[in-house]
Amino acid sequence: MAGQKPKNEIGKLSFEEAIKELTDIVDKIEQGEIALQDSLQQYEKGMALIKHCRTILKQAEERIEKISQPEAKSQDSSESEAEN
Amino acid sequence: MSETKIYTVSQVNTLIKIVLEESLPSRLTVKGEISDWKHHSSGHCYFYLKDETAIMPCVMWASKFRTIKFEPEDGMAVFAAGHIDVYIAGGKYQLYVDKLDPAGVGALQLAFDQMVRKLQSEGLFDEAHKKALPPYPMRIGIVTSESGAAVHDITDSIRSRWPCAKLFLYPVPVQGEGAAEKIAAALRDINRRNRKLRLDVLIVGRGGGSLEDLWAFNEEVLARAIFDSKIPIISAVGHEVDTTIADLVADARASTPTKAGVVAVPDMQEVLSQLAAMQRNLSNQTNARLQLAQQDLQIILAGMLFRNPLTLVQNARQRLDELAVDLAQVTRKRLSEAQRKISARYEQIVQIEPHRLLGRKTVELNDWRNRTDKVMRTILNNCRMQLTAKENRLTALNPKSVLHRGYSITTDKKTGLLVRAAQNVQIGDDLLTELAGENFIESLVTKK
Numbered sequence: 001m002a003g004q005k006p007k008n009e010i011g012k013l014s015f016e017e018a019i020k021e022l023t024d025i026v027d028k029i030e031q032g033e034i035a036l037q038d039s040l041q042q043y044e045k046g047m048a049l050i051k052h053c054r055t056i057l058k059q060a061e062e063r064i065e066k067i068s069q070p071e072a073k074s075q076d077s078s079e080s081e082a083e084n
Numbered sequence: 085m086s087e088t089k090i091y092t093v094s095q096v097n098t099l100i101k102i103v104l105e106e107s108l109p110s111r112l113t114v115k116g117e118i119s120d121w122k123h124h125s126s127g128h129c130y131f132y133l134k135d136e137t138a139i140m141p142c143v144m145w146a147s148k149f150r151t152i153k154f155e156p157e158d159g160m161a162v163f164a165a166g167h168i169d170v171y172i173a174g175g176k177y178q179l180y181v182d183k184l185d186p187a188g189v190g191a192l193q194l195a196f197d198q199m200v201r202k203l204q205s206e207g208l209f210d211e212a213h214k215k216a217l218p219p220y221p222m223r224i225g226i227v228t229s230e231s232g233a234a235v236h237d238i239t240d241s242i243r244s245r246w247p248c249a250k251l252f253l254y255p256v257p258v259q260g261e262g263a264a265e266k267i268a269a270a271l272r273d274i275n276r277r278n279r280k281l282r283l284d285v286l287i288v289g290r291g292g293g294s295l296e297d298l299w300a301f302n303e304e305v306l307a308r309a310i311f312d313s314k315i316p317i318i319s320a321v322g323h324e325v326d327t328t329i330a331d332l333v334a335d336a337r338a339s340t341p342t343k344a345g346v347v348a349v350p351d352m353q354e355v356l357s358q359l360a361a362m363q364r365n366l367s368n369q370t371n372a373r374l375q376l377a378q379q380d381l382q383i384i385l386a387g388m389l390f391r392n393p394l395t396l397v398q399n400a401r402q403r404l405d406e407l408a409v410d411l412a413q414v415t416r417k418r419l420s421e422a423q424r425k426i427s428a429r430y431e432q433i434v435q436i437e438p439h440r441l442l443g444r445k446t447v448e449l450n451d452w453r454n455r456t457d458k459v460m461r462t463i464l465n466n467c468r469m470q471l472t473a474k475e476n477r478l479t480a481l482n483p484k485s486v487l488h489r490g491y492s493i494t495t496d497k498k499t500g501l502l503v504r505a506a507q508n509v510q511i512g513d514d515l516l517t518e519l520a521g522e523n524f525i526e527s528l529v530t531k532k
Contacts (some may be wrong), residue, residue, distance in 0.1 A: 031371055067254050
């Protein structure tokens, strides 16, 4: 039933998506309409999501990347188009 | 002849021009109401200034008119600055206006009000068009001047609240000639490239300044670029009290660049708290669910069946024994009852002395038999006697006995009928006569 998402797929979720899935899981367990086996699975998934969210929040980037037009002379290579 | 000098038209007009140039200040400012405003296709503007009693023809060359921010209209009160000159060929004077300002309110303010009305009527400020800001933006674009305090205000306020976001700067001029166009171009450029850039939200702004300094953010070209942007835009312009057209069109507004951080991103501490609360919630709820399951298990384990599984068998066995005992008891009881009944009946029978009774009754029976026999015999005899008597009488009455006395019975042989009289027969008939002892003779009638 509830998504059997492998752990690396959780790592790909955006913060917003992760929070939403987390909210869904807590609601489901709270409502109680869930088998014991599933609730344990969902608990694990929930903890993984929380860990993922905390990881996202902890990262901090000092750099400010410039994204002016390619014609203008900017320090960063605008060719990469700020993909990171 | 008279001394009257004859002038040509051109001469008079030229004289007037000279006199005017000498008498009037080379530059003056006139206050009046615009009337009959005409904006030629050439770009030059021709109009009249008027007061209560007089009018003055004016012209404003296109080059000067371009610098005006507001839209002059008929009826508008203005200050027009320039110089008076005579148009010799046309025979009139004109005010050549190089500076036009609205009377009563500043030119820029007027332009601002006019632009607000115009864009509002087009619906650019409508709530319906405003996009929702992403709740957790991770990639934020900042469009502002590279120098200046604004960029630091914006990035510092974001970093202090939400350091996990990646910041991208697109430097633009934020005042002066062409600034609005460059900012608008930047916004369109970012939108075009956003599949690669993947920015979640843009912040466009600058630090405080005068209405003139901020003017680029009131220009139509920038307003339209903000409106057209598919990426949500937060405007962060000037001080608290400044409201620009960009502020009105943007999807959200920060009253200063510093406030941009508050508008654009959430507070990381708050979000961490929420995550902690969710984690607690998750644990509690799962625990509760676990407890529920454990309780169910306990109840089952505590049940008799689990504590002593043989209980069922033992119970059954015991029941069986009880039933066996009951069965024996009941059977014995029935048996003794039956026996009792039999004994009672036997006693009753013995009471009756059946053998004696039997003997008595046999004697009685014999008596009756004898008496019956006797009576029967008597009756029989009587009947016999009666029968004999009857028989005798009947014999005596036998008609054929009379035959022994000589009588005979004659019948017609053919018909069998008795012949009683002579008429019964004819001569020639055969007769049959019965005599005693069953003898017959046949005869013929010969004579009657």
